[in-house]
Amino acid sequence: xxxxxxxxxxxxxxxxxxxxxxxxxxxxxxxxxxxxxxxxxxxxxxxxxxxxxxxxxxxxxxxxxxxxxxxxxxxxxxxxxxxxxxxxxxxxxxxxxxxxxxxxxxxxxxxxxxxxxxxxxxxxxxxxxxxxxxxxxxxxxxxxxxxxxxxxxxxxxxxxxxxxxxxxxxxxxxxxxxxxxxxxxxxxxxxxx
Numbered sequence: 001x002x003x004x005x006x007x008x009x010x011x012x013x014x015x016x017x018x019x020x021x022x023x024x025x026x027x028x029x030x031x032x033x034x035x036x037x038x039x040x041x042x043x044x045x046x047x048x049x050x051x052x053x054x055x056x057x058x059x060x061x062x063x064x065x066x067x068x069x070x071x072x073x074x075x076x077x078x079x080x081x082x083x084x085x086x087x088x089x090x091x092x093x094x095x096x097x098x099x100x101x102x103x104x105x106x107x108x109x110x111x112x113x114x115x116x117x118x119x120x121x122x123x124x125x126x127x128x129x130x131x132x133x134x135x136x137x138x139x140x141x142x143x144x145x146x147x148x149x150x151x152x153x154x155x156x157x158x159x160x161x162x163x164x165x166x167x168x169x170x171x172x173x174x175x176x177x178x179x180x181x182x183x184x185x186x187x188x189x190x191x192x193x
Contacts, residue, residue, distance in 0.1 A: 047140040054078045057088040060144040062096040064103045086129045088120050091148045125150050
């Protein structure tokens with residue numbers, strides 16, 4: 001199994017323990033609770049970082065991934081020299097291997113996160129590039145669920161088709177009841193209503 005540290009290497013270009021800004025252009029990342037809008041200090045800092053164009057990517061991870069906490073977390077990727085005027089949101093919270101005490105990311109899950117991050121790919125229900133104007137319109141909220149819907153579309157039901165099926169079933173019941181009552185009559189038993 002790959003560790004979450006390998007995501008860090010890709011994000012920063014260096015391992016976290018030896019990371020030095022002069023070696024990888026000043027990219028930083030940190031792990032925070034998935035709902036990062038609870039604290040006012042964090043809210044002000046996050047808004048400033050967004051307005052200054054430093055938040056590059058928000059990666060949502062599954063719950064119970066770390067020993068120290070069972071809550072879902074996200075990785076905020078900060079870039080000193082960010083070019084695009086958008087933020088990439090990756091919702092990896094549904095992709096994990098369930099463990100007894102702790103969930104894990106498989107090599108495929110980590111590779112998919114890394115690939116999506118590196119190439120800034122958009123996939124329905126998984127990742128999306130969101131323009132700063134939309135983020136500002138949402139009061140600089142970085143909750144992934146605001147920008148990536150994980151809801152599965154409901155199957156559209158045709159009332160006319162269902163009505164036809166119900167009429168067919170009612171007709172079949174009527175025919176079966178008539179046949180059954182014929183047998184009951186032959187046996188001298190009371191008929192069904």
